[in-house]
Amino acid sequence: xxxxxxxxxxxxxxxxxxxxxxxxxxxxxxxxxxxxxxxxxxxxxxxxxxxxxxxxxxxxxxxxxxxxxxxxxxxxxxxxxxxxxxxxxxxxxxxxxxxxxxxxxxxxxxxxxxxx
Amino acid sequence: xxxxxxxxxxxxxxxxxxxxxxxxxxxxxxxxxxxxxxxxxxxxxxxxxxxxxxxxxxxxxxxxxxxxxxxxxxxxxxxxxxxxxxxxxxxxxxxxxxxxxxxxxxxxxxxx
Numbered sequence: 001x002x003x004x005x006x007x008x009x010x011x012x013x014x015x016x017x018x019x020x021x022x023x024x025x026x027x028x029x030x031x032x033x034x035x036x037x038x039x040x041x042x043x044x045x046x047x048x049x050x051x052x053x054x055x056x057x058x059x060x061x062x063x064x065x066x067x068x069x070x071x072x073x074x075x076x077x078x079x080x081x082x083x084x085x086x087x088x089x090x091x092x093x094x095x096x097x098x099x100x101x102x103x104x105x106x107x108x109x110x111x112x113x114x115x116x
Numbered sequence: 117x118x119x120x121x122x123x124x125x126x127x128x129x130x131x132x133x134x135x136x137x138x139x140x141x142x143x144x145x146x147x148x149x150x151x152x153x154x155x156x157x158x159x160x161x162x163x164x165x166x167x168x169x170x171x172x173x174x175x176x177x178x179x180x181x182x183x184x185x186x187x188x189x190x191x192x193x194x195x196x197x198x199x200x201x202x203x204x205x206x207x208x209x210x211x212x213x214x215x216x217x218x219x220x221x222x223x224x225x226x227x228x
Contacts, residue, residue: 103213
């Protein structure tokens with residue numbers, strides 16, 4: 001597997017502001033994904049972070065609201081823009097390590113976001 | 117449209133006994149299935165996976181069974197331990213390493 005860190009681990013934000021979440025991996029990965037887990041619900045994929053090109057968004061998620069960057073094989077950011085209380089969730093990045101024997105996704109510890 | 121379903125929101129088992137967690141799916145394109153365990157305030161931890169060419173995969177106390185014709189899979193934990201108490205998520209993808217679709221999760225409680 002890979003060691004995945006996310007910053008910040010948690011934050012409390014005001015409505016209308018933006019927050020950028022970082023995901024850093026200790027080894028090169030092929031795929032990076034961003035998921036959301038709203039309170040009491042399952043994990044939902046937001047987008048696939050593509051290195052050097054625009055992210056691929058799932059239905060219901062748009063680039064203006066969730067801009068994503070992936071400048072290299074070990075780092076990605078997700079921004080939650082113009083936040084509202086409905087954006088209060090745990091945001092998780094996941095990766096598929098380049099050297100892994102199987103293409104299993106491993107998850108970071110998550111960023112717990114509360115929007116007031 | 118919930119493509120991956122875990123119909124039991126909770127399961128309580130005695131320590132040492134078998135825990136059986138179930139998962140059903142509707143998308144016939146799913147080819148790769150995984151189980152994750154999640155503790156509060158942590159990210160999901162990968163447990164075990166199975167591809168559609170197999171019907172069983174075993175790793176220590178954990179065994180996953182896949183019935184492709186019934187679109188059903190299950191996770192068996194034997195023997196169950198109190199440290200296994202967590203939320204278990206079933207997930208599926210059309211190819212390994214691609215986007216995952218998750219079930220709603222099952223809260224497992226193993227009583228000492």
